[in-house]
Amino acid sequence: xxxxxxxxxxxxxxxxxxxxxxxxxxxxxxxxxxxxxxxxxxxxxxxxxxxxxxxxxxxxxxxxxxxxxxxxxxxxxxxxxxxxxxxxxxxxxxxxxxxxxxxxxxxxxxxxxxxxxxxxxxxxxxxxxxxxxxxxxxxxxxxxxxxxxxxxxxxxxxxxxxxxxxxxxxxxxxxxxxxxxxxxxxxxxxxxxxxxxxxxxxxxxxxxxxxxxxxxxxxxxxxxxxxxxxxxxxxxxxxxxxxxxxxxxxxxxxxxx
Amino acid sequence: xxxxxxxxxxxxxxxxxxxxxxxxxxxxxxxxxxxxxxxxxxxxxxxxxxxxxxxxxxxxxxxxxxxxxxxxxxxxxxxxxxxxxxxxxxxxxxxxxxxxxxxxxxxxxxxxxxxxxxxxxxxxxxxxxxxxxxxxxxxxxxxxxxxxxxxxxxxxxxxxxxxxxxxxxxxxxxxxxxxxxxxxxxxxxxxxxxxxxxxxxxxxxxxxxxxxxxxxxxxxxxxxxxxxxxxxxxxxxxxxxxxxxxxxxxxxxxxxxxxxxxxxxxxxxxxxxxxxxxxxxxxxxxxxxxxxxxxxxxxxxxxxxxxxxxxxxxxxxxxxxxxxxxxxxxxxxxxxxxxxxxxxxxxxxxxxxxxxxxxxxxxxxxxxxxxxxxxxxxxxxxxxxxxxxxxxxxxxxxxxxxxxxxxxxxxxxxxxxxxxxxxxxxxxxxxxxxxxxxxxxxxxxxxxxxxxxxxxxxxxxxxxxxxxxxxxxxxxxxxxxxxxxxxxxxxxxxxxxxxxxxxxxxxxxxxxxxxxxxxxxxxxxxxxxxxxxxxxxxxxxxxxxxxxxxxxxxxxxxxxxxxxxxxxxxxxxxxxxxxxxxxxxxxxxxxxxxxxxxxxxxxxxxxxxxxxxxxxxxxxxxxxxxxxxxxx
Numbered sequence: 001x002x003x004x005x006x007x008x009x010x011x012x013x014x015x016x017x018x019x020x021x022x023x024x025x026x027x028x029x030x031x032x033x034x035x036x037x038x039x040x041x042x043x044x045x046x047x048x049x050x051x052x053x054x055x056x057x058x059x060x061x062x063x064x065x066x067x068x069x070x071x072x073x074x075x076x077x078x079x080x081x082x083x084x085x086x087x088x089x090x091x092x093x094x095x096x097x098x099x100x101x102x103x104x105x106x107x108x109x110x111x112x113x114x115x116x117x118x119x120x121x122x123x124x125x126x127x128x129x130x131x132x133x134x135x136x137x138x139x140x141x142x143x144x145x146x147x148x149x150x151x152x153x154x155x156x157x158x159x160x161x162x163x164x165x166x167x168x169x170x171x172x173x174x175x176x177x178x179x180x181x182x183x184x185x186x187x188x189x190x191x192x193x194x195x196x197x198x199x200x201x202x203x204x205x206x207x208x209x210x211x212x213x214x215x216x217x218x219x220x221x222x223x224x225x226x227x228x229x230x231x232x233x234x235x236x237x238x239x240x241x242x243x244x245x246x247x248x249x250x251x252x253x254x255x256x257x
Numbered sequence: 258x259x260x261x262x263x264x265x266x267x268x269x270x271x272x273x274x275x276x277x278x279x280x281x282x283x284x285x286x287x288x289x290x291x292x293x294x295x296x297x298x299x300x301x302x303x304x305x306x307x308x309x310x311x312x313x314x315x316x317x318x319x320x321x322x323x324x325x326x327x328x329x330x331x332x333x334x335x336x337x338x339x340x341x342x343x344x345x346x347x348x349x350x351x352x353x354x355x356x357x358x359x360x361x362x363x364x365x366x367x368x369x370x371x372x373x374x375x376x377x378x379x380x381x382x383x384x385x386x387x388x389x390x391x392x393x394x395x396x397x398x399x400x401x402x403x404x405x406x407x408x409x410x411x412x413x414x415x416x417x418x419x420x421x422x423x424x425x426x427x428x429x430x431x432x433x434x435x436x437x438x439x440x441x442x443x444x445x446x447x448x449x450x451x452x453x454x455x456x457x458x459x460x461x462x463x464x465x466x467x468x469x470x471x472x473x474x475x476x477x478x479x480x481x482x483x484x485x486x487x488x489x490x491x492x493x494x495x496x497x498x499x500x501x502x503x504x505x506x507x508x509x510x511x512x513x514x515x516x517x518x519x520x521x522x523x524x525x526x527x528x529x530x531x532x533x534x535x536x537x538x539x540x541x542x543x544x545x546x547x548x549x550x551x552x553x554x555x556x557x558x559x560x561x562x563x564x565x566x567x568x569x570x571x572x573x574x575x576x577x578x579x580x581x582x583x584x585x586x587x588x589x590x591x592x593x594x595x596x597x598x599x600x601x602x603x604x605x606x607x608x609x610x611x612x613x614x615x616x617x618x619x620x621x622x623x624x625x626x627x628x629x630x631x632x633x634x635x636x637x638x639x640x641x642x643x644x645x646x647x648x649x650x651x652x653x654x655x656x657x658x659x660x661x662x663x664x665x666x667x668x669x670x671x672x673x674x675x676x677x678x679x680x681x682x683x684x685x686x687x688x689x690x691x692x693x694x695x696x697x698x699x700x701x702x703x704x705x706x707x708x709x710x711x712x713x714x715x716x717x718x719x720x721x722x723x724x725x726x727x728x729x730x731x732x733x734x735x736x737x738x739x740x741x742x743x744x745x746x747x748x749x750x751x752x753x754x755x756x757x758x759x760x761x762x763x764x765x766x767x768x769x770x771x772x773x774x775x776x777x778x779x780x781x782x783x784x785x786x787x788x789x790x791x792x793x794x795x796x797x798x799x800x801x802x803x804x805x806x807x808x809x810x811x812x813x814x815x816x817x818x819x820x821x822x823x824x825x826x827x828x829x830x831x832x833x834x835x836x837x838x839x840x841x842x843x844x845x846x847x848x849x850x851x852x853x854x855x856x857x858x859x860x861x862x863x864x865x866x867x868x869x870x871x872x873x874x875x876x877x878x879x880x881x882x883x884x885x886x887x888x889x
Contacts, residue, residue: 013786027504029502029503029504029613030504031505031612033505034503034504034505037505040738040789040790041736041738041739041742043781043782050781052781052782052784052790053781053782053789053790055787055788055789057296058471059296059300059301059302059304059470059471059472060300060302060304060305060470061470061471061505061506061508062305062508062509062608062612063608063611064304064305064391064394064604065296065299065300065301065304065305065470066299066300067296067300080505081611081612083612086614107441107787108441108786108787109787111441111787113441114297115417118297118299118405121405122405122408122409126402126405127360127361127402127403127405127406128359128360128361128402129406130359130360130403132285133281133282133285133356133359133360133403133689133889134282134285134689134693134888134889136356136359137351137352137355137356137887137889138355138359139355139358139371139372140355140358140359140360140361142366142369142370142371143363143366143370144366144368144370145365145366145367145368145370148363148364148365148366151363152363152365152388152389152395155363155388155395155398156391156394156604158299158300158304158394159297159299188361191361193359193361194361
């Protein structure tokens with residue numbers, strides 16, 4: 001194990017971003033978060049200058065909250081599970097590059113504003129419509145274990161933004177909603193009650209920026225930290241959108257099921 | 258429309274499970290809600306709750322019932338909790354599970370498509386509904402989705418990436434709004450409302466070496482404490498027996514690992530002896546063979562004893578030098594479990610592998626106890642269903658009128674030790690209760706916040722602006738993160754599993770010293786944009802005050818009850834200490850003022866808290882009111 005390693009961080013404000021390097025002492029089981037915490041305690045760069053500590057987002061530190069997404073050696077992932085020693089062993093280099101995600105507005109250093117993902121959830125009606133929660137204490141519909149397993153996996157999406165970052169179709173010139181929201185439409189349509197409300201989720205995905213804007217690069221599946229089958233979701237929802245379009249032309253509610 | 262011709266306006270601070278439950282219910286009741294949260298609510302600490310949520314639905318043919326659940330909860334909390342709220346929580350639990358199921362929460366299912374239940378600590382029943390091993394995440398998402406719906410309908414306005422800084426109180430001490438800070442551009446502003454709900458969670462960051470998220474600083478409760486809010490039972494801090502050692506945080510290894518059959522062991526050493534819980538001196542297993550010490554000590558509950566007991570036993574074994582390689586670690590083994598059980602635990606087993614490189618499907622995990630949960634919290638009121646003044650008082654309201662507290666932030670449901678899978682339940686339940694009580698509270702108001710003089714808002718804002726200027730311009734030699742490391746280190750060493758009065762006194766003095774040095778900090782970042790150093794420095798002042806309340810409560814309580822273990826006083830002392838600790842801040846004193854309140858024991862008289870014998874009891878709970886109205 002080397003004695004030290006270097007974090008090379010692309011930091012700054014939207015109008016002024018620059019690389020800055022920090023050299024840190026190697027500690028067993030260190031990860032990117034513990035390294036950034038170390039910089040917080042002793043914010044001195046490699047040139048020996050005292051600088052403002054690097055800022056970043058983090059929460060659970062166990063890969064369930066989605067806060068700490070960033071580019072680590074160019075790859076979008078959660079910083080908490082990025083172990084220093086493992087990465088140095090894999091790359092053979094003792095410098096690790098950190099940068100903020102590029103598909104979202106930059107706030108400062110490694111913090112970006114991912115609000116658009118939450119706005120997208122509103123567009124696709126990402127909830128089950130139920131009556132007043134105080135008025136009914138009966139159980140919900142039965143769901144068989146095989147189906148529950150798929151729904152659970154889809155439901156582990158933590159809106160971290162890695163799939164949008166990796167998707168070539170998500171960019172400043174495109175309205176593409178991205179894999180995360182499409183997969184959520186699949187989740188809510190899988191629910192027996194949600195199924196009856198599926199047109200509310202499918203119709204927005206017929207529009208510009210909807211499911212047909214996917215270029216099928218499948219990068220999303222590669223980077224998803226929760227191994228959600230995003231490409232399957234896009235394919236499945238694509239099929240449902242087509243049926244919905246046909247139903248909208250030719251069918252009546254009583255004839256669907 | 259309310260009596261003032263306006264819509265009820267409510268602020269909810271905290272977007273975790275409890276806050277979202279309150280927002281949902283308030284929106285359903287026609288209130289307009291402003292939801293303030295330091296992060297996107299989907300990222301709140303509730304996501305870390307792994308194992309499940311308790312409800313005595315009894316679909317495993319075990320003759321379980323909500324009252325047995327209440328009995329287990331009261332006994333698990335070592336009789337420190339007031340009993341009426343626990344009864345109502347447990348009675349509501351089946352309805353809450355059904356509600357969450359209807360909202361789309363993907364609970365695990367039996368082959369028939371019904372809800373599945375697993376076993377958890379401190380009970381002999383299969384009572385815990387779950388979604389794989391990330392139940393909190395799934396419950397949180399289901400409520401976040403409902404709140405998003407209300408947002409689209411214009412009933413909820415979100416202020417995410419904003420931090421609560423101060424409560425605005427009018428001339429009569431009634432809460433009329435709050436001051437918040439935008440965590441991106443650091444601007445302070447005022448939000449006005451008829452009522453304020455605090456759902457800001459626990460305080461794990463005070464201990465640093467905890468299983469809590471980085472958001473769980475306790476600063477919000479600390480700020481309210483400094484504004485006069487009573488903080489109750491602060492000394493009761495849960496240490497979870499099984500966490501993965503780490504340097505940035507101690508990651509939880511859920512109790513569900515043991516609920517599904519995981520076993521705790523160390524290699525035995527027959528040359529050593531230890532005092533078993535039944536008082537006998539026994540040898541420490543057989544040399545060179547796995548020694549399942551919890552199974553030997555507690556044949557009935559085995560690996561599923563309550564958490565405080567588990568943590569103490571693991572510590573005891575490690576102090577004898579029997580830990581893995583002599584270190585402070587023991588094995589938690591799930592490698593023998595069948596594949597379908599491992600699948601139910603998939604997310605936590607993957608997490609263990611990601612952080613340690615070892616595959617727990619093949620080799621035993623190494624774990625150690627870690628600070629996990631805050632049983633204490635804001636003192637809140639609870640008029641029972643049959644109390645004569647039931648409708649003149651308000652449940653979940655703090656001593657600051659109009660300011661409510663729910664979830665882990667309040668003190669109400671867990672007594673001296675929380676049972677696994679009761680936290681998620683208490684969060685949703687207390688959130689729904691607040692959602693019921695607040696419209697009624699607003700009905701009782703004689704003036705609306707619209708009539709509150711603007712001077713109260715301006716004054717609150719001015720105080721926060723001044724504090725900000727003061728902190729940003731302090732020019733001393735002290736580094737805020739170093740002060741924090743010292744505080745966390747002292748708190749973890751002296752105010753967790755085992756407590757000693759001399760250490761507690763030294764900790765109290767240390768905290769006072771840190772308070773002095775805090776005056777002489779100099780920040781490494783003085784900018785006005787997303788300045789996390791400043792944000793933390795501001796939080797630290799209030800965290801220190803809570804740390805003092807916790808430590809002083811622990812110092813004074815000379816007994817052993819639940820999670821509060823003091824070897825000098827090895828017995829529970831009901832004669833002197835069957836009472837609630839209330840800490841109050843007094844700016845003229847160097848230490849918080851501690852007083853006590855009697856505990857409401859109307860349903861179950863204290864019995865011995867024994868987990869060594871296997872017996873499913875049919876408890877008799879007395880005086881259950883006939884007129885209970887549940888929120889679901």
